[in-house]
Amino acid sequence: MEAFYRQLTGFTDIAQIADGRFYRPVPDDWYVSVVDVRGSTEAIERGNYRNVNFIGAAAITAQLNLVNPGLPFIFGGDGATVLVTEAMRNNTLNVLQSLSYHARESFALELHAGLVPVSTLRAMGKELQIAKYLSGEFVNQAMFKGGGMTLAETLVKNSAEFRCEPRPVFSKTEIFSGLTCRWQPVPSGNGVTLSILIQPRDENDATVLPRVIARIEHLLGGSFASANPIRMDNARYHSFLHNLKRQLQASDIRCNRVFFRTLYELMMTVPLFNLKGFRWIPGMQSYVDRVPLHCDFKKYDDTLRMVLDCSPSGYRAIEEYLQSEQRLGRICFGIHVSDAAQMTCYVESMSDGGHLHFVDGTDGGYALAAKQLKQALSDSETQSA
Structure with a gap:
């Protein structure tokens, strides 16, 4: 995957976003990993959109951490789509099952999560092509066209055939590792x-x-x-207390060395960022x-x-x-x-x-x-x- 994506000719002008010269077909034996927060509108009305966003981002970061750090993805606010190869399929399913479990147990959010073969999308009349947008010197973003991503999301939302069931294969700490929400809006x-x-x-x-x-x-x-x-x-x-609560909600931390290291980090970083001490x-x-x-x-x-x-x-x-x-x-x-x-x-x-x-x-x-x-x-x- 890394070679295929790395070798794409990237573009830097956002106006080229639909330019077919930069897009290449995604291989037939790859999969689209889809995560969608069920009832996200109702969750927003309950004031729970911060958690909806958190889980949508976790759908990406958990796969970067536990499947492959070079996966192409798109964040959609209340969910995400990620591309994985056939060799990554089983491990990706384990991540999706674990994310679904921890989203429900720790955040009271139910997910539609699953995998759709790219070959299935093509058999149903939709294409899936990928391009690479160079949005910064060290940052690139995957872009997709052809209707395949939209169809994959629809299939996972509407058909149990493509969805997985919640199961805690990975721990909460593993699933949410590296993901933070420490900044205020x-x-x-x-x-x-x-x-x-x-x-x-x-x-x-x-x-x-x-x-x-x-x-x-x-x-x-x-x-x-x-x-x-x-x-x-x-x-x-x-605040320190707000961030500590979030950290506890998203990890299996107990009163051990990791817990006290987290306390120390928050005690240092909250005033550093809010009082501009980082300067x-x-x-x-x-x-x-x-x-x-x-x-x-x-x-x-x-x-x-x-x-x-x-x-x-x-x-x-x-x-x-x-x-x-x-x-x-x-x-x-x-x-x-x-x-x-x-x-x-x-x-x-x-x-x-x-x-x-x-x-x-x-x-x-x-x-x-x-x-x-x-x-x-x-x-x-x-x-x-």
């Missing part, structure tokens, strides 16, 4: 945080998304970089400065997904533009508005390439934008009938 620097999902009506028309992306970038002032929702000058850690620690300052470059705030898996920081007037202009494109039958979209972004962080080390930060909007983010997108798709199908 990061307030928008410009006033509004948008979570946007966009699907072209014609998945074979490669001109739609580049045009939409270019227009949105223009409405943002000409640069997606300025719309990155993670601004570390606005970021603060949660006098070169390695930590570099880590904080480069967190925004390790964020996945724009991506594509048959659906363009973006979390953007913009002004209220910019939000209105973007929404009006997307509405006009939707009326013309070119796209369907969903959008959710909040005033902050939240990060779920995977930190192996503070060096470049050693940390990932999964980004979503607060108060529902991608999950509520997806609800609006589904309604728009349903309305368009009704109109076409």
Whole structure:
């Protein structure tokens, strides 16, 4: 897998996101690993979206830790999709079973989790192609097209044939290792945080998304970089007690050496980050400065997904533009508005390439934008009938 993915010719311009020159077919004997939080909308209404995000990110990090660190993936807010090879199938199933078990036992969240063969997707008429977006000097993101990812998610959600049952093969500590939620939601620097999902009506028309992306970038002032929702000058850690509770919820820590090491780490890092003491620690300052470059705030898996920081007037202009494109039958979209972004962080080390930060909007983010997108798709199908 590492060789196949590494050898892909990457692209650096987000407008090339649907450019077929950069995509290659995923091998037939690979699998799509799918995790979806059941009833995520209801969980959001109960104020539980932070946990929904945490489990969605864990669907990725548990497989990176316990299956292979080079797996291609997409984070969707209330779930995730990951590619694995035939040789990784059994171990991946063990991870999915364990994640399902610990999500239910520790977070009261039920999952749809399972594996779908790529060959099955092709037999059902959908393609699965992969590309590599070079979003930073040490960071790349997998992108997918062809309809296969969408079909895989549908099959796992709707058919028990593709799902696995909860079973604690791996411990809670193993499943959630390296995953943290220590940062408070990061307030928008410009006033509004948008979570946007966009699907072209014609998945074979490669001109739609580049045009939409270019227009949105223009409405943002000409640069997606300025719309990155993670601004570390606005970021603060949660309190010591909040972070300790989260650590206990996501691990099997008892009163042993690991527990006291965790206590010590939290006692040091909470004031360091909240009082900006990291400024006098070169390695930590570099880590904080480069967190925004390790964020996945724009991506594509048959659906363009973006979390953007913009002004209220910019939000209105973007929404009006997307509405006009939707009326013309070119796209369907969903959008959710909040005033902050939240990060779920995977930190192996503070060096470049050693940390990932999964980004979503607060108060529902991608999950509520997806609800609006589904309604728009349903309305368009009704109109076409």
